[in-house]
Amino acid sequence: METTSIEPSMQITFTLVSTHEEIAQIIDLQARNLAPVLSPETIASQGFLTVRHDADVLLRMNEAAPAVIAKDEGRLVGYALVMPREFAAEVPVLLPMFDMLAGLSWKGIPLRDNPRWFVMGQICVAAGYRGMGVFDGMYLKMKEVYKTKFDFTVTEIAERNTRSMRAHERVGFQELHTYPDTTTGEVWRTVVLEF
Ligand SMILES: CC(C)(COP(=O)(O)OP(=O)(O)OC[C@H]1O[C@@H](n2cnc3c(N)ncnc32)[C@H](O)[C@@H]1OP(=O)(O)O)[C@@H](O)C(=O)NCCC(=O)NCCS
Numbered sequence: 001m002e003t004t005s006i007e008p009s010m011q012i013t014f015t016l017v018s019t020h021e022e023i024a025q026i027i028d029l030q031a032r033n034l035a036p037v038l039s040p041e042t043i044a045s046q047g048f049l050t051v052r053h054d055a056d057v058l059l060r061m062n063e064a065a066p067a068v069i070a071k072d073e074g075r076l077v078g079y080a081l082v083m084p085r086e087f088a089a090e091v092p093v094l095l096p097m098f099d100m101l102a103g104l105s106w107k108g109i110p111l112r113d114n115p116r117w118f119v120m121g122q123i124c125v126a127a128g129y130r131g132m133g134v135f136d137g138m139y140l141k142m143k144e145v146y147k148t149k150f151d152f153t154v155t156e157i158a159e160r161n162t163r164s165m166r167a168h169e170r171v172g173f174q175e176l177h178t179y180p181d182t183t184t185g186e187v188w189r190t191v192v193l194e195f
Pocket of ligand 1 (some may be wrong): 033044046047048049055068123124125126129130131132133134135136156157158163164166169170184
């Protein structure tokens, strides 16, 4: 379970990844929130992450399209990954998602024919900083930075991650598709946020 004794300073800033140190802090925050290291109670109340990213792939992803991060006096306290579609093959566990997305349409336009969207690859807010607007702030920053090049972002949320489902609904994500992963039994909801 993730624990923190650090008190938020209330001076949280929203920016883009620009250093290797920030990538290392993303990997660290990710590692503390993966389902296998969390108790069932924490998973139910706080949410959980499924995908672990390779540090090299994360570095190259961020060079192509930097993630949005939240910082509290230099400490990374949240991240939202931007995953360009050309990186699909680099994160093999996400390939089925990209295959599935290729068969869907948004507003009548097949996703496969539309270059103006990207996958929001993963979002996490550090324990101790939840429920304070960090989540909303990261999506606002994402819109501000990426809206000229993209019309919307797509992400997937495990249906049982009810905290994440609620937070995404609150900031305006709309449902596109729901499907079960027959291997793991996880039910995934594909959602879209218009910029
Ligand atoms: C999911 C996460 C990013 C959301 O950020 P956050 O700062 O906790 O989100 P917020 O507190 O702003 O919003 C959570 C919403 O869910 C509600 N909520 C809290 N716990 C809940 C629960 N167990 N089930 C359903 N809703 C819940 C809150 O009341 C709030 O809704 P409201 O604004 O209508 O009151 C963060 O909790 C986190 O990083 N969790 C661990 C990793 C994770 O699950 N990432 C997402 C993977 S898809």
